[in-house]
Amino acid sequence: MCKTAIIIGATSGIGKELTLQLVKDGYKVGITGRRLNLLQDLRNEYPRNIEIQQFDVSNIDTVSNNFESLMNRLGECNLCIISAGTGDINKTLSPEIEQKTIATNVLGFTAVIDWIFNYFAQHNGGHIVGISSLASLRGSAAAPTYNASKAYQSNYMEGLRQKANKLNKQIYITDIRPGLVDTAMAKGDGLFWVAPVNKAVTQIYKAIKNKKKVAYITKRWCLIAFLFKIMPRAIYERI
Numbered sequence: 001m002c003k004t005a006i007i008i009g010a011t012s013g014i015g016k017e018l019t020l021q022l023v024k025d026g027y028k029v030g031i032t033g034r035r036l037n038l039l040q041d042l043r044n045e046y047p048r049n050i051e052i053q054q055f056d057v058s059n060i061d062t063v064s065n066n067f068e069s070l071m072n073r074l075g076e077c078n079l080c081i082i083s084a085g086t087g088d089i090n091k092t093l094s095p096e097i098e099q100k101t102i103a104t105n106v107l108g109f110t111a112v113i114d115w116i117f118n119y120f121a122q123h124n125g126g127h128i129v130g131i132s133s134l135a136s137l138r139g140s141a142a143a144p145t146y147n148a149s150k151a152y153q154s155n156y157m158e159g160l161r162q163k164a165n166k167l168n169k170q171i172y173i174t175d176i177r178p179g180l181v182d183t184a185m186a187k188g189d190g191l192f193w194v195a196p197v198n199k200a201v202t203q204i205y206k207a208i209k210n211k212k213k214v215a216y217i218t219k220r221w222c223l224i225a226f227l228f229k230i231m232p233r234a235i236y237e238r239i
Ligand SMILES: NC(=O)c1ccc[n+]([C@@H]2O[C@H](COP(=O)([O-])OP(=O)(O)OC[C@H]3O[C@@H](n4cnc5c(N)ncnc54)[C@H](OP(=O)(O)O)[C@@H]3O)[C@@H](O)[C@H]2O)c1
Pocket: 008, 009, 010, 011, 012, 013, 014, 015, 032, 033, 034, 035, 036, 055, 056, 057, 058, 083, 084, 085, 086, 087, 104, 108, 131, 132, 133, 134, 177, 178, 179, 180, 181, 182, 183, 184, 185, 186
């Protein structure tokens, strides 16, 4: 089978590095994002392996047309990675930040994952990967919408995994939960265990190849995930 993938949000950070690793591994990749010049730079580097489609996932009415346009040029797709996301520290609960985060991480994410799920359900199945976050596990005083939106993504992916089973479709869903990775998204005070992008993406790609259902990246973040899960609410809400 021809190896063809779509990466939503590939202009920088994790999505860009995933594009490079997939191309190196022989994939043809359709990449998206809002910054057209960055999409063009990547296509110019690998003209035979990369197709581009500029679009903003928060314009949910355009998601379908943009996918179709990209799919027409790729011919097929077996793997779709949703890396597009936004998040800001929002100590004052600024409505602009809250709404932007919801528009991208909740409404945009839903429009994208639903389109590709239905595509795979109608074709020969496929593999969907969502980059949620370790932040999906608990709330955050500094960025409440970011953590809540990531919890939404993880929960949504679990629901679609159940749906694929009920429909008896070969649709694999991998929920990637990074801790901290050295990109523009790693914001805030006292950051630790910030992984180089290359290292994090090498582990993400391995989890994709192994069709993992959930993977913490880098591996050491499993420990924090465990602590997050067992920490009593009365303690968590005071730290
Ligand atoms: N870095 C970390 O520490 C970390 C930790 C946990 C989870 N994550 C998650 O990893 C994912 C990738 O983030 P990153 O760390 O690689 O940061 P990044 O370098 O800022 O990448 C974000 C990507 O999302 C795209 N994007 C953002 N808003 C978009 C929109 N409205 N429409 C279309 N594309 C949009 C950006 O492209 P354009 O700006 O060109 O549109 C960019 O390609 C995010 O979902 C993030 O929440 C990151």
